[in-house]
Amino acid sequence: MTGFDELRLDGVRRRFGGQDALAGLSLTIRRGEFIALLGPSGCGKSTALNCLAGLLPLSEGSIWQDGARLDTLPPEKRGFGMVFQSYALFPHLSVRKNIAFGLQMRRLPRDEVRRRTDQALSLVRLEEHAKKLPGQLSGGQQQRVAIARAVVLEPSLVLMDEPLSNLDAKLRLEMRTEIRRLHQTLGLTTVYVTHDQEEALSLADRLVVLRDGRVEQIGTPEDLHERPANRHVADFMGYRNLLPMKVKAVHGPVVAVEGSGLTLEGTAVGPLSPGDDVVAGIRPEDLHEGGSGVPVTVEVVEYQGRELAVEARTQSGDAVHLRAATRPAPGDQITVTAAPARVLVFPS
The missing domain is CATH 3.40.50.300 (P-loop containing nucleotide triphosphate hydrolases)
Structure with missing residues (x-):
């Protein structure tokens, strides 16, 4: 050859x-x-x-x-x-x-x-x-x-x-x-x-x-x-949740952000300052149900074999996508949370 x-x-x-x-x-x-x-x-x-x-x-x-x-x-x-x-x-x-x-x-x-x-x-x-x-x-x-x-x-x-x-x-x-x-x-x-x-x-x-x-x-x-x-790139690599938010506080690489009906901590991608407009990227599999998280309302549930794909909506009307082990019903209110290491925060 x-x-x-x-x-x-x-x-x-x-x-x-x-x-x-x-x-x-x-x-x-x-x-x-x-x-x-x-x-x-x-x-x-x-x-x-x-x-x-x-x-x-x-x-x-x-x-x-x-x-x-x-x-x-x-x-x-x-x-x-x-x-x-x-x-x-x-x-x-x-x-x-x-x-x-x-x-x-x-x-x-x-x-x-x-x-x-x-x-x-x-x-x-x-x-x-x-x-x-x-x-x-x-x-x-x-x-x-x-x-x-x-x-x-x-x-x-x-x-x-x-x-x-x-x-x-x-x-x-x-x-x-x-x-x-x-x-x-x-x-x-x-x-x-x-x-x-x-x-x-x-x-x-x-x-x-x-x-x-x-x-x-x-x-x-x-x-x-x-x-x-x-x-x-995040959008193309499976970060289906791309939520517009604002930086609340910065602690080294960890930033606290709020908006879209959510308050989260995430990892900064690039330099950020309090007050900056940002986009928080979270994969559906990294957005977990339960704990003292943010309340969302379930809209659509899809069975995908070992897990269920759930589309829910925050109180401000933004759609979020997550995976669930047990089947919620449309209309149920559940809480969601994500580990800071699994939330990437990009300048908008």
Whole structure:
């Protein structure tokens, strides 16, 4: 497999009609690393992937593979593999012929094409389906064909654009495991686009969170899950309760805040002073029922297996989301509280 030590994006910018779809992305990808580009629709993640692939020219900046400039090369000269959301399989070709197509286009010897195609079929566990047409396969099997077609070329980098978004929940979980297994088995360097934070956390070595074409935070899954840099990253990483409040007092890293019908203590993210407008971020699983907490009124209860998801409303009318072990009824008044270490307080 053709390799590199590092792939570097320097100030990559892409404009459409005078608007920045991607603004100054700088990122170094190390060999064998799995990078997830994460963010909501329109944040620039697919634009970044297409710039890497060579499908979009850069408006500014450059891309380097070790010491060689890459962004001046056409897509076919970059040696990357790409897996699309739509699979993009040839419907009239068998699974084997779909996988072998790229090798044949490179005019490799017939024995080499057969050997590498057999190896790719084995990697994605589709040997018994080799003679079938794509239309005879499930969605998950078709996606595995698309992945095999990309990795059979032994690319230096694999680019994946929301490859699991067309699959049902069970298949998504299975394919997530397959992608991670393939990454570990082959040591593939991978850039993976998704809007699903759970998918990104489970697959990636590092995450790049984008918003409006700009980088909000780059870090390990643990960094972003436990220490989001700002309220926008927190929102994307599962802090469903983002409540407007005001700083009451500051005691080192611990701040007392009030507002939205709640009085809480939390951990400051950035310098804060009494009177500042802030946003308190709390995950639903960190907002607990009981104790001498704040009264809220239950509105909606959803059964989710081992726990219940509850949406309640504070006395000031703000919605809060929590998890409960026992089922409250809509209209019940309960009290909620959260440990200061689990409440992050961001400048608003």
